[in-house]
Amino acid sequence: MINKNDSLSVWLKKLEKLNKKTTFNLNQLKWIAKKLNVLYLQSFIFTVAGTNGKGTTCFMLEQLLLHSGYQVGLYTSPHLFDYKERIRVNGLLLKEEDHISAFQKIEFIRDSIELTYFEFITLSALILFKRYELDFIILEVGLGGRLDATNIIDSDISIITNIGIDHIEYLGKDRESIAYEKSGIFRSNKIAIIGETDIPNSMNKIALNTKTILKKINIDWYFYKYDKYWSFIHSNIKLYDLPITQIPLSSAALALSAIYYSGYYINQNVIRKLLPSVQLSGRFQTISISPHVIIDVAHNPHAALYLSHKLDEMHIIGKIYAVVGILKDKDITGIINQLKNKIDYWLVSPLKNVRTATSIQLRNIFPIHNTSIFNNISEAYKKAYITAKKEDLILVFGSFFTISELFSLHV
Known part of the structure; x- marks a missing residue:
């Protein structure tokens, strides 16, 4: 039972135990949002969906807009350390009291309507954004798109980063089905920016049926990477000799494309100054030089392929130790296959999460000859840390939960 006077941590623990739905009804969620007066917001709204790269695209978009003098709200998930990371103004x-106040309003209005954790906190984000006169709101889709809680809001521009295989129990087992779910964020006569080069037919069909205006990579906008710089080409502007970013160029290009299609002004000097400095925690982030330690939240084959390419770019002369914690509902074999020719030693362990792959499951899936199983991420990481030599690399990945556990250690 929720007590309106509970602390934020108590609220969150209780929200996490809310009804686990197998079917979703956005009409009920819209009804609550309308009662809360947050269904129709005055800000220009971006909604961002996709298998990978949503977080980095949202973050780059937020930073570009903030440094251009705009008022910006960002709703993203999941968080690494603190729930409050999910909603920024x-x-x-x-x-904490701002979040609690929003929760209290929802609890008072929702009556007997059951909400999931993500539905509840999405409503709270909208309440908090409503309090400020924001020029822009950026909403990151939690899962899929069509039935995601963020989809109660009609965005001005929707963004789909890419289409990969993930969350098959909810989105379907093939790219056509997954594209159908993600295309649910399309809106009639509004622009949808697509960062996927291999667009499934289902996405094109939905765009046609909804009269959505697709702006596709390599057709309507482009980016080209060179050794020490990159270029961005758009119908309204051409930017050459841009500095290389610390996040994927695809995310930076998507963010730039979204701003230019929005029609809002952004200074080129802001872009050039900001691009090399943007770094999002947990995205191919170096946290130690000696030994060299890189962390990444990659948790599906598509993201593991990106990791593989990044490792190639590093030209590592030593061994690579992979410290891995992963959830049991992920395509663990698919992830291993993308990296098996790069990793010299696998150090894997269960996570402190009910969805974790167990030690037995990990032992049955990971390679036998170069895998060690540990009780927790702490043990696995400490073993890698004391074993790795100066020329070696420790790569920690597999889940947001993996990176969160790592940061709780004293390195």
């Missing part, structure tokens, strides 16, 4: 976290 002008780049800042809000106070």
Whole structure:
């Protein structure tokens, strides 16, 4: 039973135990949002969906807009360390009492309607954004698109980063089905920016049926990478000799494309100054030089392929130790296959999460000859840390939960 006077941590623990739905009804969610007066917001809204790269695209978009002088709200998930990371206003976290106040309003309005954790906190984000006169709101889709809680809001521009195989129990087992779900964020006569080069037919059909205006990579906008710089080409602007970013160029290009299609002004000097400095925690992030330690939240084959390419670019002369914790509902074999020719030693363990792959499951899936199973991420990481030599690399990945556990250690 929720007590309206509970602390934020208590609220969150209780929200996490809310009804686990197998079917979703956005009409009920819209009804609550309308009662809360947050269904129709005055801000220009971007909704971002996709298998990978949503977080980095949202973050780059937020930073470009903030540094151009706009007022910006960002709703993203999941968080690494603190729930408050999920909702930012002008780049800042809000106070605990702000979140509690939003929760209290929802609890009062929802009556007997059952909500999931993500539905509840999405409504709270909208309540908090409503309090500020924001020029832009950026909504990251939690899962899929069509039935995601963020989809109660009609966005001005929708973005789909890519289409990969993930969350098959909810989205379907093939790219056509997954594209259908993600295309649910399309809106009639509004622009949808697509970062996927191999677009499934289902996405094109939905765009045609909904009269959505697709702006596709390599057709309507382009980016080209060179050794020390890159270029962005758009119908309205051409940017050459841009500095290389610390995040995937695809995410930076998507963010730039979204801004230019929005029609809002952004100074080129802001772009050039900001691009090399943007870094999102947990995305191919170096946290130690000696030994060299890189962390990444990659948790599906598509993201593991990106990791593989990044490792190739590093030209590592030593061994690579992979510290891995992963959830049991992920395509673990698919992830291993993308990296098996790069990793010298696998150090794997269960996570502190009910969805974790167990030690037995990990032992049955990972390679036998170069895999060690540990009780927890702490043990696995400490073993890698004391074993790795100066020329070696430790790569920690597999889940947001993996990176969160790592950061709880004293390195």
